[in-house]
Amino acid sequence: MRETVRRAGLATGQLGVAAGLAIVSYLFVGLVLFTAVVTLLVVGAGVLPETVLLLRRVAGFKRRRVAGWTGRAVPEAYVPLEGPLKERVRAAVSDPATWRDLRWLAAHFVYGWLLLYVSLIVWAVGAVVDGVWAGLLRRPPVLLPLVARLADLDAAWSGALLAPPPGAELVDRVAELTESRAGAVAAHGAELRRIERDLHDGAQARLVALSMRIGLAKRAYGRDPDAAAKLMDDAQDQAEEALAELRHVVRGIHPPILTDRGLVGAVRALAASSGLAVDVRDDGVEGGSRAPAAVEAAAYFVVAEALTNAAKHSGADRADVELARRATGLGVVVRDAGRGGADERGGSGLIGMRRRVAALDGKVEVSSPVGGPTVIEVELPCVW
Structure with missing residues (x-):
């Protein structure tokens, strides 16, 4: 009662x-x-x-x-x-x-x-x-x-x-998808320009130098075998450097470590080379069915960008990364105990992160008050 x-x-x-x-x-x-x-x-x-x-x-x-x-x-x-x-x-x-x-x-x-x-x-x-x-x-x-x-x-x-009114939510959804598509196209164009720049300034330049070394070695082979051998040694070094440049470009497209170790292993390797003390927590991602390759790549680049920003701009000495399997998809949370105040207009890479996630119909939430901490939460929808 x-x-x-x-x-x-x-x-x-x-x-x-x-x-x-x-x-x-x-x-x-x-x-x-x-x-x-x-x-x-x-x-x-x-x-x-x-x-x-x-x-x-x-x-x-x-x-x-x-x-x-x-x-x-x-x-x-x-x-x-x-x-x-x-x-x-x-x-x-x-x-x-x-x-x-x-x-x-x-x-x-x-x-x-x-x-x-x-x-x-x-x-x-x-x-x-x-x-x-x-x-x-x-x-x-x-x-x-x-x-x-x-x-x-x-x-x-x-x-x-x-x-x-009927159809209003559909109109909003179409507008949202149109915006995300424009962002995805812009992100794709920026990625193509980056790959072209890396190939032109890196691997292509080294391959041109390699071709010149081999040509000089061929001309010197008959009259000066020692000089030819030295040129061939230099050519081998340049070939190895060109391969390293190509691997770097390939990692920027789809990191091979994702295929070899899976998302959790790739993120742990990323954390180990970030220069920060990073605690990586796995909530059901490792060991089960894997997310689609595009989703794993987006999550990997989100963590990479967030840790890079934390190391360069936040002044933090540690960070936390959480990967979670959720009913609606893959959740990624990156926290750092830095000074905060992240500004998306300042070229911090957050805009590119948003575009990459929006291309997969995902969501990004950034909390970075002055004084910290900075928390980046990402939801990537997928079927496990």
Whole structure:
């Protein structure tokens, strides 16, 4: 009985707020009519975007109340009111979500009051009936639980009316994918330029020098065998250096160590050569089925970039890396105890990291307050 009364009290508070919003909706009707008149007169067109923004705040408050009661968020999908006045007015009038908010406002003026009145009647009757039924006869209360049902009804109706228009989430998803695709194309172009630069400045230059050494050795072979032998020794050294350059380029495309040791082993090798004291923790990644090669490569480069930034910029002497197998994919967390203040606009490599992860529809969260620590969390979706 005590829990029922507590739940009914919370529900009554929820319905009381709903009734308060009903009063707001009543006042808003006058504001909407005023806005419509002055907008039609043109001289007051600037009032319309501000009224719509106020309406969005009221609807947003109700969305938060519904989410707090049900535990399920009610998303919103508004058209931004930006640019010159004419564009803001056009966006305010053409936004489907704004018209849905107005529909909710009108309906809520009716059912907000109605549900509160019904709940007060249920309280008046239920306090007596359930007091006898539950207090004397030791039976479960039957009327007071209806108050919570009324709050559920208010949340259900408001959630349905305030939900985004059909297709709005799809539009947002298309915009998100378009942005991530643009980032992936930019990252791919930057990667191609890096490979071309490494091949041109490194391996290609060494191979040209190697060809010249071999040519000189061929011409010197008949008249000066000792000089030819020396040139061939130099050519062998340059061939080995060219191979090292090519291995470096290959590691930048897909590190062979990933194929040989797997992600956990590759990250441990990376940590050992980072110059920091790195603790690598594995949460179910090693020993089971492996993630796709592209996902492992992205995770490897995320750790490499994060540890490089920590060693160069953070002033930290240690870091932690966590690799976790999750139901939705692969999780990567890199923490360092440095000075923090990482700025993505400062060329720290975080933008490239975001683009690489976004290309796989993943997410990156960076927390780096001044004074530290810096924490980079990455979620890479995949099927294990």
